[in-house]
Amino acid sequence: IKYVVNNIPITTGDIAHRAAFFKLQRKKGDAAKEMIDQTLRLAEAKRLGIRITDQQVDAAYQRFASNNKMPLAKLDAVMAQSGVTKEHFKEFIRAQMAWNQALGARYRSGEGGSVTEQDAVRRMLDKGGSKPSATEYMLQQVIFVVPASERSATLAKRKREADAMRARFNGCNTTREFAKGLIDVTVRDLGRVLAPQLPSDWAEQIKATKVGGATPTRETERGVEFIGICSSREVSDDKAAQMVFQAEGGSNDKDADELSKKYVEELRKKATIVER
Known part of the structure; x- marks a missing residue:
């Protein structure tokens, strides 16, 4: 265990998978920070009562394979060979879907600052x-x-x-x-x-x-x-997940990005993050 975020452990394995994921996306990033942020985002979604089912995640994973014109077995193999693992990628999809809903709730409550x-x-x-x-x-x-x-x-x-x-x-x-x-x-x-x-x-x-x-x-x-x-x-509700193979990560919607960033910063300030 490398970090404990609000009593949720993050292992060195989790961080290694995320580093491999960045490599697969051909983008630079701090894998440890990203895993901490993902843990915060998932916990916040859970607090808001947002639950993404395994069926939703599996369906999104399947669509991702179809959109990239590869059979499911091939996608599994790509994830395994790259060191990402399909479990890690599915957890990423779950986090993205949950966070999109959390952001939507935040927008609708008028806290976004900007109007979508x-x-x-x-x-x-x-x-x-x-x-x-x-x-x-x-x-x-x-x-x-x-x-x-x-x-x-x-x-x-x-x-x-x-x-x-x-x-x-x-x-x-x-x-x-x-x-x-x-x-x-x-x-x-x-x-x-x-x-x-x-x-x-x-x-x-x-x-x-x-x-x-x-x-x-x-x-x-x-x-x-x-x-x-x-x-x-x-439209596919896992658009964000479909973009992961693109070299440039990130959304075109600057407002959503800004809100997401601000929201995560707030969560970080309130969180208890312990490094082991």
């Missing part, structure tokens, strides 16, 4: 919970605005107008054209949203709606709204 696309969507659609999934949606929000002072008098009429427009909805390209002749109708392109970022009050309706269609209308504090589904596609 998903965060902006969440704020537009109101706060809510989520169910994990790997579908990415392109969404459009249509709001028939009803001022609070006119709510009792005009809400029913506005709902009929919204229902009529929703019935004619046929993809996101024509929405603004439809809205032109209508008074106080706001159309917002919400961009890409991953299923885990969908607010709970809209999530089920969005998931149940076909591409090119729109959710049923809903009365909200702003008036009457519906969401159009422009497109959807499956």
Whole structure:
């Protein structure tokens, strides 16, 4: 045992595997520091109630092999020969997936400092919970605005107008054209949203709606709204793990990187790290 981080041991073997992993990725790094950080990240995810199952990890490992066009046995062999081991790589995948969820929770709670696309969507659609999934949606929000002072008098009429427009909805390209002749109708392109970022009050309706269609209308504090589904596609939730063979490690999302760094630094400050 080389280090003990909040009562969790890190062995010299763990550090050697991570050093081999860096070598495989052709990148430089402090393997001991990286293992300490990974231990902190996993512990924090656990504290937040995030649990990545063995099935999820195995599926991600399988996808990684497929994406790199190699049979599973070949990937196992690469991991063994390089000194990484498949167990170590799978633990890395687990940590990445758990940490991504922890970061997502941090963003959604507004502690990120910077606003991500998903965060902006969440704020537009109101706060809510989520169910994990790997579908990415392109969404459009249509709001028939009803001022609070006119709510009792005009809400029913506005709902009929919204229902009529929703019935004619046929993809996101024509929405603004439809809205032109209508008074106080706001159309917002919400961009890409991953299923885990969908607010709970809209999530089920969005998931149940076909591409090119729109959710049923809903009365909200702003008036009457519906969401159009422009497109959807499956995305892999272990994108980070898929990047490991690239020479340049690191994400393109500087905001996420910054938040991750800051978050880990906070965890380090609070942690008890003992070197043996």
